[in-house]
Amino acid sequence: MxxxxxxxxxxxxxxxxxxxxxxxPTALFSDLAVGWQDLAYGEHAGDRGFRQHLAHWLSGEYQTPVEPQQLFVTTGSSGGLDMICSRLARPGDVVLVEEPSYFLALMQLVEHGLKPVAVPMDRDGLEPAALEQAIRQHRPAFIYSIPTYHNPTGITQSRARREALVALARQYDCPLVADEVYQCLYFAEPPPPPLACFDPQAPVLSIGSFSKILAPGLRLGWLHGSGEVLGRLLGSALLKSGGGLAPVTSALVNPLIEQGALxxxxxxxxxxxxxxxxxxxxxxxxxxxxxxxxxxxxxxxxxxxxxxxxxxxxxxxxxxxxxxxxxxxxxxxxxxxxxxxxxxxxxxxxxxxxxxxxxxxxxxxxxxxx
Ligand SMILES: Cc1ncc(COP(=O)(O)O)c(C=O)c1O
Structure with a gap:
């Protein structure tokens, strides 16, 4: 395969x-340099200056305010999901997934000893009634959804559907993990904003990545959180030992955002x-x-x-x-x-x-x- x-x-x-x-875009990287502070252990949530520029860019892109403290720098979407599996679930837990879903995310869940349980989609994405029933039945560790240009179906959840899903996450206090790596790749009208933009109290993590919009070899992405759920990741021993993730790559991408090249x-x-x-x-x-x-x-x-x-x-x-x-x-x-x-x-x-x-x-x- x-x-x-x-x-x-x-x-x-x-x-x-x-x-x-x-x-x-090899040319974009040819003149970039890093400073001593990028070569040291970094802040747990990721470099502060990078998160400020990222938040500013995302606020414009989503037409919704994003604050630097809502962002956590990751080693790409897969790195973010891996951390979520480690910190929000225990082996044996159920994770609710769309049917169908991104096959490598399913593999990651299984690799962590988690049990993906399928929830059907309709033309508007994950079905809220079926999701609610599955939450009640399985008490999942979290829900994994791909709201925009879904892999593999290409479906994009409407604004109303997003509101319904976020409301369920809040009602059942069940983290909703939205893999939004295609959010910026619209061909006509922009899609509705990522799920983390809908309710400041709901436990939602929207996963972003530079893999599909700049270069996958960077292994750079971010989590955008609402509610308290981002804090559960920040207590990780991985960060306590190694500091924030990807300080050098975020230092390389920072000027590309600041200058508009991205x-x-x-x-x-x-x-x-x-x-x-x-x-x-x-x-x-x-x-x-x-x-x-x-x-x-x-x-x-x-x-x-x-x-x-x-x-x-x-x-x-x-x-x-x-x-x-x-x-x-x-x-x-x-x-x-x-x-x-x-x-x-x-x-x-x-x-x-x-x-x-x-x-x-x-x-x-x-x-x-x-
Ligand atoms: C839905 C989805 N999530 C994650 C990834 C991988 O992203 P990253 O390179 O940031 O780990 C892909 C790539 O195919 C994808 O389609």
Whole structure:
């Protein structure tokens, strides 16, 4: 199974969810330097100056005030989730997840001895009535949700849905962990603000990351907290021993935020990925016509497609391999082995010529039957 890896030579792997290496902004980093204070142990929540610039940028981006003391610097979204698993849960605890959900987050939960329990989604995201029932039944350690340009479905929760979910988190005092790594990658209108912006009293942690909007190799992200829940992370022995996370990388990214270089770079990414989304969507529609039901998400990285005749996508994998194309099969994203006719396709990793070639190969692989 391909996960976070370099590009393969002989296969157009539409399954990999990474930014295109050709788009990584090496020039932005060429003149940057760090000072002695960045090389010392840092403040537990992360460098104060960096959090101030981050808060200022996010306040504009979300059109909602974000304060530096609501932010905690992490080693990317995965690093943030790992810390949440360590600090908010104990082995054996249940975590409520969307069905389907990001497969590597599910793996992280399992690696911590936690039990992911699926809650259904509708067209508007996680279903509040089903979530409430699951909270009452399982008393989970926390809820894990991807509210914006969901991985893999591309669904974005409406404002009303977000309010309902945050209200449940507050009512049951159950931490709501929102993985919002695609929040800034909108292709037309911005989405509603992250879940941590809705109720200052509710236990919500919104996870942000620079992986999809600047460079995954930075391993840099943040948690944005409401309620008291951020404080539970700050007592970590990891921080007591090692100080705040990622002082050097946050020192490198700090001037890019302050000078607006990050914001300009993201504006370019939105245009590039929007064109790539249309390219992959339209190439697949042209090549596979009525065979494939396809969404056109308003942002993010992925198309989510379904074989209309209900065939199992995994049965096509040998033929896909032979023709030099790969996708992510639906069951990977399900704790119940569901979504057998579904596939996730990433439009961020390849340029338009390669996306067209990938779509043609996939059409040949699927047309050929079993
Ligand atoms: C929903 C989601 N969360 C987290 C990640 C990984 O983020 P990071 O590189 O910041 O750990 C990804 C990457 O595919 C993702 O899709």
């Amino acid at each position: 391909s996960v976070q890896v370099p590009k393969p030579d002989h296969c157009i792997d539409l399954g990999v969810g990474q930014p295109d290496p050709a788009l990584l 914001q300009s770079y993201i504006a370019g990414l939105r245009q590039t990925f929007r064109a790539r989304r249309d390219c992959l969507h339209d190439s697949l529609s042209a090549a596979l016509g009525g065979q494939l039901e396809l969404n056109r998400p308003d942002g993010g990285y992925f198309l989510w497609a379904h074989l209309r005749d209900g065939r199992d996508i995994r049965a096509h994998e040998p033929r896909c391999r032979a023709l030099g194309v790969a996708v992510k099969a639906g069951p990977l994203f399900s704790v119940r082995g569901g979504f057998r006719s579904s596939l996730r396709l990433c439009f961020a990793w390849y340029d338009e010529a390669q996306l067209r070639a990938g779509a043609e190969r996939l059409a040949r692989a699927l047309d050929g039957g079993y």
